[in-house]
Amino acid sequence: MTSQTNGQFDRTPLIAGNWKMNMDHAQAITLLQKLAWTLDDAKHDYSRAEVAVFPPFTDLRSVQSLVDGDDLRVVYGAQDLSDQDSGAYTGDISGQFLAKLGCTYVLVGHSERRTVHGESDELCNAKIAAAHRHGLVPVLCVGEGLEVRQAGEHVAFTLEQLRGSIAGLEADRVAELVVAYEPVWAIGTGEVAGPEDAQEMAAAIRAELAGLYDDGTASKTRILYGGSAKAANAGSILKGKDVDGVLVGGASLDAEEFASIARFEQHLVTD
Numbered sequence: 001m002t003s004q005t006n007g008q009f010d011r012t013p014l015i016a017g018n019w020k021m022n023m024d025h026a027q028a029i030t031l032l033q034k035l036a037w038t039l040d041d042a043k044h045d046y047s048r049a050e051v052a053v054f055p056p057f058t059d060l061r062s063v064q065s066l067v068d069g070d071d072l073r074v075v076y077g078a079q080d081l082s083d084q085d086s087g088a089y090t091g092d093i094s095g096q097f098l099a100k101l102g103c104t105y106v107l108v109g110h111s112e113r114r115t116v117h118g119e120s121d122e123l124c125n126a127k128i129a130a131a132h133r134h135g136l137v138p139v140l141c142v143g144e145g146l147e148v149r150q151a152g153e154h155v156a157f158t159l160e161q162l163r164g165s166i167a168g169l170e171a172d173r174v175a176e177l178v179v180a181y182e183p184v185w186a187i188g189t190g191e192v193a194g195p196e197d198a199q200e201m202a203a204a205i206r207a208e209l210a211g212l213y214d215d216g217t218a219s220k221t222r223i224l225y226g227g228s229a230k231a232a233n234a235g236s237i238l239k240g241k242d243v244d245g246v247l248v249g250g251a252s253l254d255a256e257e258f259a260s261i262a263r264f265e266q267h268l269v270t271d
């Protein structure tokens, strides 16, 4: 993704919907059709905000057929991938299969993978490498739990996850990487980190990347916020100059609400 100037944005904003374990393949078609129609009706300019959905694995073939058949501009990705490419890994999904299904992106290290499935930074690092082997752009999720936040350790904790997950990555990979800051205490709880919290962490992530690489590389990486994002708060969240989009869970299951988030410029809060 090349960086471009979109009004106040230095990078093309990414509005991403993580459907989690919701929507079977038939429901996925209905939701995606409605999303595309709603965006079309609103004359959404995809060059001003890229729109991506992350359905369950079993929906991806149907999503691919719809996107290809109807020439949709919405892009899509998977919610996880294996760090291996093929072999005796029952239940796992290779990045190769995802690439063949037309995925652009893949989530890596979502907090539900880290907490429910015990995924480590080391494994995320290997999954990022696997994504790259198959031409997928990883969306690396990082973020702290409530206790860490209350102890005031959230920046240090999140940056450690970041460093561990991207260790050894080349600069051009970092430039195209998407990092999603998702404070665990704000996921699915209705608690939203304030716009200042989102900007604070996005700036810290960018500064960390600038230290590890250089400003030119760090200024290209897109950094998203996730955690109870919805149309009513997207405008203020996206006001942060280092915040380049949102990773939306629950609200992405409602086509009109998600389309409204994608059209966040209508709700941009200006001083």
Ligand SMILES: O=C(CO)COP(=O)(O)O
Binding pocket: 018, 110, 182, 186, 187, 188, 189, 190, 226, 227, 228, 229, 247, 248, 249, 250, 251
């Ligand atoms: O985990 C999330 C997106 O990946 C956020 O989920 P909610 O928007 O439902 O809080």
